[in-house]
Amino acid sequence: MALKNKKIIVTGGPTREWLDPVRYISNASSGKMGIALADASFRRAKETIFIHGPVDRGLIADKPYKLISVETTEGLLSAVLSSLGPDSVLIMAAAPADYKPLEKSAVKIKKTDGNLVIRLTENPDILKTVAIAKENNSSLSDLFIAGFAAETDNTEHNALKKLRAKNLDMICLNDVTREGAGFSSDSNIITIFFRDRSKVELPIMSKADASEQILNCIEKELQSRG
Numbered sequence: 001m002a003l004k005n006k007k008i009i010v011t012g013g014p015t016r017e018w019l020d021p022v023r024y025i026s027n028a029s030s031g032k033m034g035i036a037l038a039d040a041s042f043r044r045a046k047e048t049i050f051i052h053g054p055v056d057r058g059l060i061a062d063k064p065y066k067l068i069s070v071e072t073t074e075g076l077l078s079a080v081l082s083s084l085g086p087d088s089v090l091i092m093a094a095a096p097a098d099y100k101p102l103e104k105s106a107v108k109i110k111k112t113d114g115n116l117v118i119r120l121t122e123n124p125d126i127l128k129t130v131a132i133a134k135e136n137n138s139s140l141s142d143l144f145i146a147g148f149a150a151e152t153d154n155t156e157h158n159a160l161k162k163l164r165a166k167n168l169d170m171i172c173l174n175d176v177t178r179e180g181a182g183f184s185s186d187s188n189i190i191t192i193f194f195r196d197r198s199k200v201e202l203p204i205m206s207k208a209d210a211s212e213q214i215l216n217c218i219e220k221e222l223q224s225r226g
């Protein structure tokens, strides 16, 4: 079993970028897909680490694997980088905020008349940063990287573009507008794409079952590497 000797690092949930002491920018990710993947990884891998943004505490209570809690996209990036090592597999199911406020107000922003303009600045792209680290660090040369693509339109085109741009080994596309594939749903409808553009289309199934299928695909890919 190709995963038996691997350390699997799964990320899940949203990140939070604070505007002021009471408000933040985030997204609707529940973390359920990441948790299902970490549960499945724990049954197969040598070691499992789940790095998560703010998720419902009940969903991660009593987990038998290592949990690392982060809040911001930068926090997620540094937790991912420090968890990677030889024989690692990274599954990026998290939905990190792509932007953060240019300035965080130390005090609550007061309501004024008219529109409020908030300037945002780009956050690092974690997968792109990991791809660079892999290129420059021989201990990460065998790192297997799986990404996710949450799309609403041009789904296949966008997923393949991300696979290439982020230098991934595979990408799991889910069209979040489809019934049964939404953010806090317990089911998902995933199509997995590989570097050679081949794909595995999964029907609607529980996130637990989808996780097993995703790990089967990773395992097959690792076996074909020899």
Ligand code: CTP
Residues within 6 Å of the ligand: 073, 092, 093, 094, 095, 096, 097, 098, 123, 124, 125, 126, 127, 128, 146, 147, 148, 149, 150, 151, 162
């Ligand atoms: N991702 C990342 N770093 C970010 C944003 C996303 O590593 N700052 C990862 C996600 O965890 C996911 C993949 O990149 O595995 C695709 O995320 P997605 O939100 O679908 O795409 P983005 O790259 O953010 O592009 P866009 O928002 O334009 O669709």
